[in-house]
Amino acid sequence: MGKGVWPFVVAGFGIALLVWGSTWGLAFAPREAYMGEVQRIMYVHVPTAWNTMLVLTFAFVCALVSLLRGGWTWDARLEAAIEAGVVLSALVCMQGSIWARPTWGVWWDWDPRLTTTAVLLFAFGGILALRQFVDDPVKRAVWSSVAVVIAYVDVPLVYFSVRWWNSLHQLQSTPETVSRAFHWPLRINAFGVLFLLIGLVELRARLAFLRREAESAPPPVRVAEALGGAPPPYGGLATGGKR
Amino acid sequence: MSGAPGGVIQGGWEFVIAAYVASAVILLGYAFSVFWRYRRARSRRDGAR
Numbered sequence: 040m041g042k043g044v045w046p047f048v049v050a051g052f053g054i055a056l057l058v059w060g061s062t063w064g065l066a067f068a069p070r071e072a073y074m075g076e077v078q079r080i081m082y083v084h085v086p087t088a089w090n091t092m093l094v095l096t097f098a099f100v101c102a103l104v105s106l107l108r109g110g111w112t113w114d115a116r117l118e119a120a121i122e123a124g125v126v127l128s129a130l131v132c133m134q135g136s137i138w139a140r141p142t143w144g145v146w147w148d149w150d151p152r153l154t155t156t157a158v159l160l161f162a163f164g165g166i167l168a169l170r171q172f173v174d175d176p177v178k179r180a181v182w183s184s185v186a187v188v189i190a191y192v193d194v195p196l197v198y199f200s201v202r203w204w205n206s207l208h209q210l211q212s213t214p215e216t217v218s219r220a221f222h223w224p225l226r227i228n229a230f231g232v233l234f235l236l237i238g239l240v241e242l243r244a245r246l247a248f249l250r251r252e253a254e255s256a257p258p259p260v261r262v263a264e265a266l267g268g269a270p271p272p273y274g275g276l277a278t279g280g281k282r
Numbered sequence: 283m284s285g286a287p288g289g290v291i292q293g294g295w296e297f298v299i300a301a302y303v304a305s306a307v308i309l310l311g312y313a314f315s316v317f318w319r320y321r322r323a324r325s326r327r328d329g330a331r
Contacts, residue, residue, distance in 0.1 A: 057309070074294075075290060075293070079298045080297065129308070130309070134301050134304065137297050140297060239312065239316050243316050245320060
């Protein structure tokens, strides 16, 4: 298998897992005692929520590495992770809204968990828009990395919102609080979304890198260098501009 | 979909189907969008060489 093919294979494997897990969840998993059939939304909603947190954490790591080390590879990964995080945040809000209607009686409520998740969507959506509007690739890399580090503060707020404040949303489920009959479709779909995400983030990063090549500008400088520090080595990439 | 005495939700398949269809459309739509943009960028780069 060629090096360039693996993201397609991994994404395809993720889709196959999602088909398997969803079929299990819809057709073979038992009905929940109180929520009835509606609980089956859990098999897509919870894996989406977990992977949203995961990909935004990856974006945070990419932003830090991009700021500290420079180079276009981490900037391309950052762009890919932000975009995937925005798509998953939008999806998790949509799934949650559909689940909220039959269980809470409303499509949306300004509850702490929902509000912090909406903030996540708009914050990272704004950073994605920022990247489209900034023409200078060095400024784009540095500004969006700083913005991601700031916006990431909301991720632990989303996670702990149900513990810190009164919330309509239930607390995080654990294997001890979820019936064993529900475990497998949940886990299969969680890995399905994860594998799909790995393949898509890698392809999206390659796309960002191709665009960057087309712009043919020097790589972003490290923060220390931008502030007048010593110029760092760039691992073979050509540097340009003022030092 | 309706609530029954005892707080047990009856029915609700329409919400389940809506959630799964929305998930499939968004995930597959995004996957297709990434594949398509990547192929286009690669063919543009190969054409420029």
